[in-house]
Amino acid sequence: xxxxxxxxxxxxxxKQPRTLxxxxxAGGTSETYDLAVxxxxxxxxxxxxxxxxxEAARIxxxxxxxxxxFGAQGAIxxxxxxxxxxxxxxxxxxxxxIATVSTTxxxxxxxxxxxxxxxxxxxxxxxxxxxxxxxxxxxxxxGELPSPEERYARAAETLEVVNALWDSWEPGALTVGPxxxxxxxxxxxxxxxxSGRFFDVAGPLNIPPLPQRRPVQMQAxxxxxxxxxxxxxxxxxxxxxxxxxxxxxxxRAIRGRAERFGRADGLPLIFSSFHATYGATEAEARQLVRExxxxxxxxxGRAQVADMLGGGLDLSELPLDAKLPESLLPEITSVNRRxxxxxxxxxxxxxxxxxxELVVAAQDTGHWAAAGTPEQLADAVEERFRAGVLDVxxxxxLADPREHDFVVNGxxxxxxxxxxxxxxxxxxxxxxNLGLRLPARxxxxxxx
Numbered sequence: 464x465x466x467x468x469x470x471x472x473x474x475x476x477x478k479q480p481r482t483l484x485x486x487x488x489a490g491g492t493s494e495t496y497d498l499a500v501x502x503x504x505x506x507x508x509x510x511x512x513x514x515x516x517x518e519a520a521r522i523x524x525x526x527x528x529x530x531x532x533f534g535a536q537g538a539i540x541x542x543x544x545x546x547x548x549x550x551x552x553x554x555x556x557x558x559x560x561i562a563t564v565s566t567t568x569x570x571x572x573x574x575x576x577x578x579x580x581x582x583x584x585x586x587x588x589x590x591x592x593x594x595x596x597x598x599x600x601x602x603x604x605x606g607e608l609p610s611p612e613e614r615y616a617r618a619a620e621t622l623e624v625v626n627a628l629w630d631s632w633e634p635g636a637l638t639v640g641p642x643x644x645x646x647x648x649x650x651x652x653x654x655x656x657x658s659g660r661f662f663d664v665a666g667p668l669n670i671p672p673l674p675q676r677r678p679v680q681m682q683a684x685x686x687x688x689x690x691x692x693x694x695x696x697x698x699x700x701x702x703x704x705x706x707x708x709x710x711x712x713x714x715r716a717i718r719g720r721a722e723r724f725g726r727a728d729g730l731p732l733i734f735s736s737f738h739a740t741y742g743a744t745e746a747e748a749r750q751l752v753r754e755x756x757x758x759x760x761x762x763x764g765r766a767q768v769a770d771m772l773g774g775g776l777d778l779s780e781l782p783l784d785a786k787l788p789e790s791l792l793p794e795i796t797s798v799n800r801r802x803x804x805x806x807x808x809x810x811x812x813x814x815x816x817x818x819x820e821l822v823v824a825a826q827d828t829g830h831w832a833a834a835g836t837p838e839q840l841a842d843a844v845e846e847r848f849r850a851g852v853l854d855v856x857x858x859x860x861l862a863d864p865r866e867h868d869f870v871v872n873g874x875x876x877x878x879x880x881x882x883x884x885x886x887x888x889x890x891x892x893x894x895x896n897l898g899l900r901l902p903a904r905x906x907x908x909x910x911x
Contacts, residue, residue, distance in 0.1 A: 524559030531599025559893030587674030587892035631667035685803030694720030764822030837873030
């Protein structure tokens with residue numbers, strides 16, 4: 464397969480050459496429980512330490528994941544993301560703040576206010592990672608989880624409403640008076656009078672115009688419906704791309720769709736989670752991979768593989784070293800959750816992987832995994848970056864001293880030496896630091 468770059472150059476201005484953007488996780492670990500039982504500490508303590516380390520390393524943003532069911536994936540969801548990153552905004556000054564929030568279980572007026580407030584309290588560092596939720600419907604009933612098509616239709620209308628609310632304050636609606644105080648021009652704050660399939664929202668937004676005007680819009684999801692939403696609206700798409708071939712296929716597909724929507728070349732940016740195993744030598748990295756594989760609970764792993772294939776499969780009697788029969792694979796349109804992940808693992812089954820191999824792959828939940836020295840990992844990152852299929856990457860493990868050293872003094876140092884990652888922040892807002900142009904206002908959505 465060709466590895467020609469998937470176009471970005473026309474999108475990035477000559478004054479700001481294309482560089483790889485970096486993100487690290489904040490929260491969502493089992494340490495939250497340890498902190499919760501210690502009356503002398505806050506459940507924010509580890510995240511504060513990570514946030515300060517990340518900002519010192521000039522990492523572009525902190526990321527908070529979310530799940531809406533207990534125990535669905537470790538401790539993810541054990542802290543509400545928007546409250547969490549709002550608190551982190553007060554102990555940082557430059558790093559971006561990404562909160563994962565579902566459109567399926569939230570109203571757009573509330574979302575516009577919440578992320579608008581985050582943008583204000585952080586002075587322009589807010590980003591929304593939009594998800595439509597694959598679990599959690601039992602806590603927002605009555606009713607079953609809507610189909611992906613229904614969830615993404617609601618998400619699209621949510622974005623239309625939220626963007627219209629953020630744009631309901633026209634330029635010049637709030638100015639500085641002679642004495643330095645604010646002057647409100649009420650005739651430049653317009654209602655949106657939205658009436659749609661899911662929502663009726665009059666507007667305007669009752670929060671002053673935002674530092675970024677619109678917080679950075681990210682989206683997670685790679686099903687057919689999710690890709691369509693990302694192509695139309697997202698500035699950054701977070702997705703599972705375990706191999707370069709997956710990354711090339713996905714990037715060409717979503718950017719082709721985005722182009723047909725009339726969007727700028729190079730949008731949306733591609734955001735990949737990088738599951739790295741670091742070693743001072745290649746042999747050490749390989750040994751760590753072996754040790755981790757030897758520690759896998761393969762009986763529990765059967766359920767993980769079933770979940771990766773959409774759930775509802777009983778793999779308890781299948782020998783670990785047997786191949787999964789393709790007849791077990793679900794019809795993708797019958798799957799109501801994480802179709803993109805199902806598609807990846809169905810592909811592994813068609814390749815002839817054994818159940819044991821599938822359990823190993825399930826430990827990375829379909830994400831990109833690599834092992835080696837910092838220089839070898841930098842080679843892997845550079846390959847995707849030069850191919851145009853990697854714009855934003857996660858770098859985890861900062862809370863661990865060994866991992867921190869490998870990330871900051873190893874991989875990041877090497878990527879900066881190769882001029883792939885910028886040495887410092889380039890602006891004051893997250894949008895500026897990600898090199899994202901401000902979207903055009905949609906005044907058609909604002910009505911008198």
